[in-house]
Amino acid sequence: QKEVEQDPGPLSVPEGAIVSLNCTYSNSAFQYFMWYRQYSRKGPELLMYTYSSGNKEDGRFTAQVDKSSKYISLFIRDSQPSDSATYLCAMTPNQAGTALIFGKGTTLSVSS
Amino acid sequence: DSGVTQTPKHLITATGQRVTLRCSPRSGDLSVYWYQQSLDQGLQFLIQYYNGEERAKGNILERFSAQQFPDLHSELNLSSLELGDSALYFCASSVGGPSGNTIYFGEGSWLTVV
Numbered sequence: 001q002k003e004v005e006q007d008p009g010p011l012s013v014p015e016g017a018i019v020s021l022n023c024t025y026s027n028s029a030f031q032y033f034m035w036y037r038q039y040s041r042k043g044p045e046l047l048m049y050t051y052s053s054g055n056k057e058d059g060r061f062t063a064q065v066d067k068s069s070k071y072i073s074l075f076i077r078d079s080q081p082s083d084s085a086t087y088l089c090a091m092t093p094n095q096a097g098t099a100l101i102f103g104k105g106t107t108l109s110v111s112s
Numbered sequence: 113d114s115g116v117t118q119t120p121k122h123l124i125t126a127t128g129q130r131v132t133l134r135c136s137p138r139s140g141d142l143s144v145y146w147y148q149q150s151l152d153q154g155l156q157f158l159i160q161y162y163n164g165e166e167r168a169k170g171n172i173l174e175r176f177s178a179q180q181f182p183d184l185h186s187e188l189n190l191s192s193l194e195l196g197d198s199a200l201y202f203c204a205s206s207v208g209g210p211s212g213n214t215i216y217f218g219e220g221s222w223l224t225v226v
């Protein structure tokens with residue numbers, strides 16, 4: 001079992017739809033959870049950053065972490081064609097000498 | 113623009129050759145990370161340096177090596193290249209380690225081995 005699992009999609013939605021992206025993980029030591037967006041083989045850019053469990057909202061984006069279920073989600077409201085990209089979840093424990101581990105990414109396409 | 117600079121952007125080389133990828137971190141960042149991204153494996157962590165010292169090691173092959181210099185720039189050396197080494201190589205940087213710090217990625221170096 002991989003440490004971080006993410007459905008690669010592709011996921012296709014119409015403009016204005018609510019998008020739900022998810023990751024599951026196996027390492028209970030993970031404490032920091034991130035979502036990155038990557039356009040067409042460009043460098044990943046950080047979208048959301050959460051620590052431990054709970055929700056965090058930033059504009060049209062909401063990140064949720066459920067540590068009891070080892071499950072994290074990213075919701076995109078009122079999706080736009082410009083949201084078409086690959087979304088990567090990433091996580092790391094709170095200890096030195098560890099790395100940021102990524103899911104394989106979900107490819108999202110929003111049609112106008 | 114993340115502030116992380118990688119060169120070269122693209123390179124094509126033959127099997128058995130050696131290449132060096134270069135990375136300049138964001139101003140003030142002490143940590144540098146190297147990741148490999150291929151279509152089937154996703155983003156794989158290779159190695160992290162903090163202020164010149166190796167801090168974490170991932171699935172980095174013995175044919176690959178890296179270092180971080182006193183001016184904090186980093187180089188990733190790939191030798192005895194194989195077709196399977198063709199991938200996008202990303203450098204990233206952060207102020208400290210990955211816990212509690214934002215990690216910024218460069219635009220990547222696209223390596224094609226023929």
